[in-house]
Amino acid sequence: MADLEKQIKEKAKEIDKILDAYLPEEKGHASTVMCAMNYSIHVGGKRLRPMMMREVYRMFGGREEEDVLNPFMAAIEMIHTYSLCHDDLPAMDNDMYRRGKKSTHAEFGEAMGILAGDALLNYAFETALTTFNKAGDDPEKMYRIAVALSTLAKKAGIYGMIGGQVVDIESERKEPGEVTMDTIEFIHENKTAAMIESSMMIGAILAGALPAEIDIVESIGSDVGLAFQIRDDILDITGTDETLGKPAGSDVINGKATYVSLAGLEKAREDVRILSERAIANLAGLGGSTGEAGVFLKDLILSLIERDR
Amino acid sequence: MADLEKQIKEKAKEIDKILDAYLPEEKGHASTVMCAMNYSIHVGGKRLRPMMMREVYRMFGGREEEDVLNPFMAAIEMIHTYSLCHDDLPAMDNDMYRRGKKSTHAEFGEAMGILAGDALLNYAFETALTTFNKAGDDPEKMYRIAVALSTLAKKAGIYGMIGGQVVDIESERKEPGEVTMDTIEFIHENKTAAMIESSMMIGAILAGALPAEIDIVESIGSDVGLAFQIRDDILDITGTDETLGKPAGSDVINGKATYVSLAGLEKAREDVRILSERAIANLAGLGGSTGEAGVFLKDLILSLIERDR
Numbered sequence: 001m002a003d004l005e006k007q008i009k010e011k012a013k014e015i016d017k018i019l020d021a022y023l024p025e026e027k028g029h030a031s032t033v034m035c036a037m038n039y040s041i042h043v044g045g046k047r048l049r050p051m052m053m054r055e056v057y058r059m060f061g062g063r064e065e066e067d068v069l070n071p072f073m074a075a076i077e078m079i080h081t082y083s084l085c086h087d088d089l090p091a092m093d094n095d096m097y098r099r100g101k102k103s104t105h106a107e108f109g110e111a112m113g114i115l116a117g118d119a120l121l122n123y124a125f126e127t128a129l130t131t132f133n134k135a136g137d138d139p140e141k142m143y144r145i146a147v148a149l150s151t152l153a154k155k156a157g158i159y160g161m162i163g164g165q166v167v168d169i170e171s172e173r174k175e176p177g178e179v180t181m182d183t184i185e186f187i188h189e190n191k192t193a194a195m196i197e198s199s200m201m202i203g204a205i206l207a208g209a210l211p212a213e214i215d216i217v218e219s220i221g222s223d224v225g226l227a228f229q230i231r232d233d234i235l236d237i238t239g240t241d242e243t244l245g246k247p248a249g250s251d252v253i254n255g256k257a258t259y260v261s262l263a264g265l266e267k268a269r270e271d272v273r274i275l276s277e278r279a280i281a282n283l284a285g286l287g288g289s290t291g292e293a294g295v296f297l298k299d300l301i302l303s304l305i306e307r308d309r
Numbered sequence: 310m311a312d313l314e315k316q317i318k319e320k321a322k323e324i325d326k327i328l329d330a331y332l333p334e335e336k337g338h339a340s341t342v343m344c345a346m347n348y349s350i351h352v353g354g355k356r357l358r359p360m361m362m363r364e365v366y367r368m369f370g371g372r373e374e375e376d377v378l379n380p381f382m383a384a385i386e387m388i389h390t391y392s393l394c395h396d397d398l399p400a401m402d403n404d405m406y407r408r409g410k411k412s413t414h415a416e417f418g419e420a421m422g423i424l425a426g427d428a429l430l431n432y433a434f435e436t437a438l439t440t441f442n443k444a445g446d447d448p449e450k451m452y453r454i455a456v457a458l459s460t461l462a463k464k465a466g467i468y469g470m471i472g473g474q475v476v477d478i479e480s481e482r483k484e485p486g487e488v489t490m491d492t493i494e495f496i497h498e499n500k501t502a503a504m505i506e507s508s509m510m511i512g513a514i515l516a517g518a519l520p521a522e523i524d525i526v527e528s529i530g531s532d533v534g535l536a537f538q539i540r541d542d543i544l545d546i547t548g549t550d551e552t553l554g555k556p557a558g559s560d561v562i563n564g565k566a567t568y569v570s571l572a573g574l575e576k577a578r579e580d581v582r583i584l585s586e587r588a589i590a591n592l593a594g595l596g597g598s599t600g601e602a603g604v605f606l607k608d609l610i611l612s613l614i615e616r617d618r
Contacts, residue, residue, distance in 0.1 A: 029495045030472035032479065037467075086427060090400075091419035110400035111478050114423065115471060118395060121427065122466040125434050129462055132455040142451045146441040149458075153438055157431040158346075162424060163339035169420050170341065186338045 004299050008046070015047040015054075015073065022074035022127050036108045036116035037123065040085045041077065043101050048304070049076045049199040055300070056203030056217060058293035059286070067134035068141075068206050072148060075128040076199050079156050082120035083165065089113055092169065121156075128152060140208075148202045155198035164191025171257065179257035185226075188259070193225025216282050220301075223279035227272045227305045233258040234268050235308065243308055276305045313608050317355070324356040324363075324382065331383035331436050345417040345425035346432065349394045350386065352410050357613070358385045358508040364609070365512030365526060367602035368595070376443035377450075377515050381457060384437040385508050388465050391429035392474065392504075398422055401478065430465075437461060449517075457511045464507035473500025480566065488566035494535075497568070502534025525591050529610075532588035536581045536614045542567040543577050544617065552618050585614045 019041060026034040050073035057069050088095040088103035089110065096106040105113025128149055135141040154160060168187045171179045200221040204214050235243075236251045237260055251258050260268045279301060288294050328350060335343040359382035366378050397404040397412040398419065405415040414422025437458055444450040463469060477496045480488045509530040513523050544552075545560045546569055560567050569577045588610060597603050 024467060028472070029492065030467055030475045030499075033467055033471065033475040082427075086423055089423060091423060112475070114395055114398060114400060115475055115478070118391075118426070118430065119467050119471045121430055122462060122471060126459070126462040126466055129455070129459045132452075132459070137448045137452065139446045139448045139451065142448065142455065143441075143446065145455075146438070146451065150435070150438045150441065153431060153435040157435055158333060158339055158342055158428050162342065162428045162431060163337070166339045166342040166421070166424055169424070183338065190339075 004303055007296065008051070008300065008303070011051055011054075012047045015050050015077075018050070018070050019047075019074050019077055022071060024123065032108070032112060033115050033119050036104055036112050037078075037120050039107060040081045040104045040116055040120065043104075044099050045077075045080075047077060048300075049080055049195060050074070052196065052221075052297070052300070053199040053203040055293045055297040056200045057207045058203075059288040059291060059297060060204055060207035060209045060213070061288065062203070062207030064134075064206075068131050068145070069203070071127050071131050072152070072202050072206065075124040075152060076195070076202070078120045078124035078127065079152070079161075080195060082117040082124070083156075083161060085113060085117040085120065087165070089117075125149075125153070144206055144208065148205045151198050151201050151205060155194040155201075160190055160194035160198070164189070164194065167191075176255050176257040176261070179262075181259075181262045184257065184259055184262060188226050188229040189222065192229045193222045196225035196228070197221030213286060216286060220279045220282050223275040223282075224301050224304065227275040227279070230259045230268050230272050230275075231305055231307065233260045234265065234272070236260070237265060239308065272305060276302070313612055316605065317360070317609065317612070320360055320363075321356045324359050324386075327359070327379050328356075328383050328386055331380060333432065341417070341421060342424050342428050345413055345421045346387075346429050348416060349390050349413045349425055349429065352413075353408050354386075354389070356386060357609075358389055358504060359383070361505065361530075361606070361609070362508040362512040364602045364606040365509045366516045367512075368597040368600065368606060369513055369516035369518045369522070370597065371512070371516030373443075373515075377440050377454070378512070380436050380440050381461070381511050381515065384433040384461060385504070385511070387429045387433035387436065388461070388470075389504060391426040391433070392465075392470060394422060394426040394429065396474070434458075434462075453515055453517065457514045460507050460510050460514060464503040464510075469499055469503035469507070473498070473503065476500075485564050485566040485570070488571075490568075490571045493566065493568050493571060497535050497538040498531065501538045502531045505534035505537070506530030522595060525595060529588045529591050532584040532591075533610050533613065536584040536588070539568045539577050539581050539584075540614055540616065542569045543574065543581070545569070546574060548618065581614060585611070 023038050023041060024034045026038065053073055053076060054069060062069060084098065085104045087093050088098060089105055095103050097103060104116050108116065131145050132142065135145060156162065164187050167183060168191055171183055171187065197218050200217045201214055204217045209217065233251065236248060236258070239248045241248050280298060283289050283294070283298055332347050332350060333343045335347065362382055362385060363378060371378060393407065394413045396402050397407060398414055404412050406412060413425050417425065440454050441451065444454060465471065473496050476492060477500055480492055480496065506527050509526045510523055513526045518526065542560065545557060545567070548557045550557050589607060592598050592607055
């Protein structure tokens with residue numbers, strides 16, 4: 001496990017370097033927004049989404065990381081970061097800190113917090129669209145890029161991440177008794193799982209996986225995303241401030257309806273186990289799953305689901 | 310002129326119908342954000358950007374409006390609308406009304422004002438990306454769509470509209486004496502002209518115009534955007550509350566540095582004349598400019614630059 005953690009950290013560092021190559025230069029009249037974008041990205045993170053995208057791409061034998069994959073890895077992290085940047089705004093969660101550093105709006109002011117988020121979302125598409133320049137006039141490559149772009153857009157929008165965020169915000173303003181399991185599952189599936197799904201799917205799409213394989217990858221992403229989020233709800237109950245590195249029990253204190261408060265701790269644990277087993281079984285059915293990338297991906301998934309912080 | 314106004318209004322109505330076909334259905338758990346998106350679009354507007362896109366497309370002989378052009382017309386209006394939706398937020402211009410109706414955040418709350426803007430930007434790309442489904446495996450069509458998408462993204466982002474908005478917000482918070490003509494021109498070029506440029510360019514790109522023609526269209530868009538914006542600054546001085554339908558002289562009252570306050574009224578008028586003449590001369594040099602779409606486009610441009618409200 002210590003080895004795996006080391007491996008994950010090393011891969012995250014590699015991804016940081018790739019991200020840096022796609023971030024805007026901080027120059028010109030509008031340099032403030034470029035500084036705010038880069039600040040948001042550099043606040044850090046585990047880079048799980050681009051990491052999963054790359055491992056799936058490698059598992060399916062993809063070989064054009066520089067020209068095709070890297071811009072999409074940067075794009076998915078930009079979209080993830082914009083969502084955190086806007087989540088932290090005073091009208092949303094009003095968080096002044098993220099990962100121990102000032103959140104973007106706290107550092108640059110509220111207007112720039114909004115604009116940096118907008119800019120990251122827009123720049124994600126600008127960045128991913130540059131891959132067309134490298135596709136020449138190869139229709140197969142162009143087709144893959146088009147499908148990857150559509151997946152990126154759909155899973156980030158109202159039928160994905162934004163939809164989940166909208167329902168989450170609305171649920172927080174309701175009495176806990178009014179929030180049903182159906183709603184909680186919708187939030188988990190969209191706010192969290194959709195972006196895990198798209199990360200993994202884009203890796204498969206760009207590597208030339210078949211439609212049936214891409215569907216399996218989508219269902220793995222969904223299971224992993226849901227298990228990850230239920231695990232989060234469990235840890236809020238069972239973790240300590242020390243193991244979590246943040247206050248435990250905050251959902252209970254805030255009277256927030258969660259998977260655990262609605263289903264109970266035992267059912268939640270059982271559901272994580274079922275989701276996890278199904279994801280791993282589906283992964284094992286894919287070609288390439290016994291290779292280096294497939295094995296790492298399996299370990300990464302298990303570590304996300306079994307983590308205690 | 311009365312005839313032209315009638316024509317513009319009729320075309321705007323046609324475009325409203327096209328927009329409606331691409332707006333999301335208001336259903337499901339996240340329906341609030343879909344309602345807020347559609348509300349923002351239905352607050353109205355002159356639909357100038359999609360209108361110009363379509364006229365340029367027709368001028369260059371484009372013939373696939375339904376499959377290729379219409380989704381891009383919807384996308385450009387969604388991006389324009391998201392920018393107004395975020396501009397109106399309390400941390401930005403704090404406007405409670407737009408075109409006599411409540412602004413989106415005033416109607417739906419601040420969190421939903423932010424999310425509806427995010428959703429419109431994301432949905433613009435989702436919508437424009439659907440055109441790939443109609444391109445089959447025709448590399449020429451896919452290439453045009455890819456270039457149109459890149460243009461859409463670039464002109465809306467930090468090297469276009471968002472860049473202009475950032476500098477505008479920063480300038481408003483400076484003393485007027487600190488704002489130079491260079492800065493004002495940057496704001497006009499990016500906040501206003503960039504989206505006029507992309508509207509016209511995308512029409513040309515999708516219709517299959519040559520790169521040299523697309524460059525000319527870009528420079529026409531730039532001239533029209535700048536002239537339009539200088540005209541706005543002039544009207545703030547010379548108009549009355551009645552002709553403008555909004556309070557005249559608000560820039561002076563707010564001590565805002567404008568093109569007119571820095572260059573003087575005569576120079577501003579002269580510059581509008583020069584920009585307008587150059588745009589019309591460039592337009593006249595393009596094939597198709599004497600056809601129905603070309604003539605309407607010329608009249609539309611002149612009406613925008615010579616308007617008194």
